Amino acid sequence: MLGYYLKLAWLSLARTPAITALMIGAIALGIGATTTTLTVYHRMSANPIPARSSVLHAVTIDSWSPDRPADDENPADPPPQLTYRDALAVAAGAPAARTVIMRKTAMTVDPGAGRAPFLIEARLATRDFFPMFAVPFAYGGGWDAAADRGGEPVVVLSRETNERLFGGENSVGRSVRIDGREFRVSGVLADWQPTPKFYDLNNGAYDTAEDAFLPFALGAALELQPAGNVNCWKPETLAGLRDLLGSECVWIQLWADLPTAADVERYQAWLDGYVAEQKRLGRFARPSNNRLYDVEAWLRHNEVVGQDSRMLLAVAFAFLAVCILNVVGLLLSRFLGSAGASAVRRALGASRGELFRQHLVEVGLVGAIAGLGGLVLGWAGLKAVEQLYSSYDRLTQLDLTMVLAAIGLAVLAGVLAGLYPAWRICRVQPAAYLKTQ
């Protein structure tokens, strides 16, 4: 029977090619627009580290000015980063399975051999950075505890930097000249580009990962200037990095591994105790306000999925709704236009159910073709918008989830559009039409 219905559907669609094309085009456009915006949205809101996202916690404490909040627009929030001395104290004292303190700096690499020096972004971090954020290594690994304490000149290179300096070969143990000093390569990363860059959102959620990673203690030893955000509230004379280290400026990020709710509670209690103690010493003039965020909460808190993509998603769905309504109208007029034929089929013994199924097959056919068309349009749309986004073209790649979502949407759209017209047509009184034939 299905074969017969398909043949009927095909004949019916072929009879009015303009309207058929219009219906298919409308659904395909709607699906295409929705797929494009949905893919970008899906990519933006993706969890960058699903396996560890509930364990990792960003740590914030309110060390800001007694006179005003850190962020006037969100006065209840503590500043997003820590002062240097608080970061050191919390990392040393607070009870966590692992802790990382880190910041961003800029350094100059001299590749030698007559090649021009170039600037890199480097992350100064303690050694647990790599296991905590599940950073993949191609060669070698991070550094040991002694390097963390003594700030030994070791470096972990990104895949790209290793490519640039050593043509991609295993460079572990070799030496790199950075800022006029020799550094020993302890490891080379495999491709690693968390999107969004959850571990440091201060310079944009889609900022690229750093080009090299060095022990945190080197920052103070070599007086490396910060390259990330530094926010200050207190009138302090800052003549160089030494002053910054002792200042009330916030510029250090701190994350802790807290696997269980009990760990989180214990950590929170320790933080509150630390702030209470600092208050007795005359610091932390604001009400005690210390917050821990796991990765998902941190991304939400920092509004990583931009308002623009949410707005576009809403507009795209409204557009899809308009397309579906349009197709309902077109199907209705088509079905009612051929009501005579349906009336003859009813008169010859076809039941309402059979007529309903026959028309649904026709709608399904339209939906299927439109779905494929929508996928192609969605893919083309993503290609077209790629240049509208910056380096992060990872946002505009169609993945399997999105392909399935597009097909699902197309089927849903087809069914939504077809149900009412199919129901209407099978309730037509055959007699009314047979009379005028």
Added chain:
Amino acid sequence: MDIRPILSALLRNRTGAVLVGVQVAITLAVIANAFFVIAKRLELVHRPSGNDSANLIFVQSEGYGPEYQHVATMRADLALLRALPGVVAAAPSSSVPESDGGSSSGYLTSPDPKAPVTNANVMEVDPAFLDAYGLKLVAGRKFRPEEYVAEPANNDLPPLVMISESMAKRLYGDAPAVGRPVYDNGGKQGTIIGVVSDMLGSWPRNVRPGPYDIVYHATGGLGRSWRYVVRARLGERDRLIPEIEKRLNEIGNGRAVTWVRPHDFWLLRTFRPDRRMIVFLTTLVVMMTSVTALGIVGLATFHVNARRKQIGTRRALGARRADIVHYFLIENGLLSLAGIVTGALLAWAASGWLASAFQTPPLPAGYVGLAALALLVLGQLAVLWPARRAGAIEPAVATRTL
């Protein structure tokens, strides 16, 4: 023409009319809000920069070696840049305008730290910055060469500052600002010696500091990394960029020229999200209105086909072609109006949602009016073709099939 028969005909065949009405309503709600967003973004993208943006080149130099000498290198760099043929002027500049990166600080008009603080973008420059950016002195005087401190001991407020016109307004309103004091939040005092024509500072989108609020300090930086602004003669910019990179790399030991870029580089980057939003929304608006227009054409065609006999009869009874065409135009007008009224309510609701979700300002009524007018015209244009076909139905149809 009496609208009552048209209305009752519409009500007799509700489904199709309701479908199109709802399409018009959704379309109106979306495009009214989209117009508003697009207008705001266009205003942002086309806001005057206030400087000679099209001819500006920015250079970053980074000292790294132990032999690097900051002040001597800067002096040599500037001498070289200023002597290059095709260069109008050059100056050190701590940040690039409209780059979304820079430094800001709070300024007060009283030494009392509890007094209201006005935030401003701080730009560290030398006395040549007005020519280098293409700015005008509005009041007071410029920095003198001997007032420039190439290597300040710290980042404290210097004794003399110049400020932008916007900043002068914020601090002192319409009263002259030249000669008046400014304070930092530690109570240190500086004196305003000159007011400069406005240019967009580091953060063109920000409210605090406002986009044009700038305070200029005649100081060099504390770090080993520095930037220069170079103003090229018209048409010389693109030739100068590789030339500057090559020439600067030849002088100065232990430093790298990390980039030499036209100002456009940052404008493209900073406003990319806005341009993207404009393109996305415009595309969606065009697609949505087209689909709605096609829906109107489809419904009208269906009505014309279903009423051939009635139309023929009316023609036979003396109705002119124009009467038939008018009938369909009015029918569409009624339908659009119903859709528009519903859509206007939807648009307010959507704008309310936007306002609460994104803290956007409320939708001005003008945009709803504009969208309503656009949809009304679009509906009439869309219905014109089927209506004319209806007008072409011959009176003989009435006799033929009965």
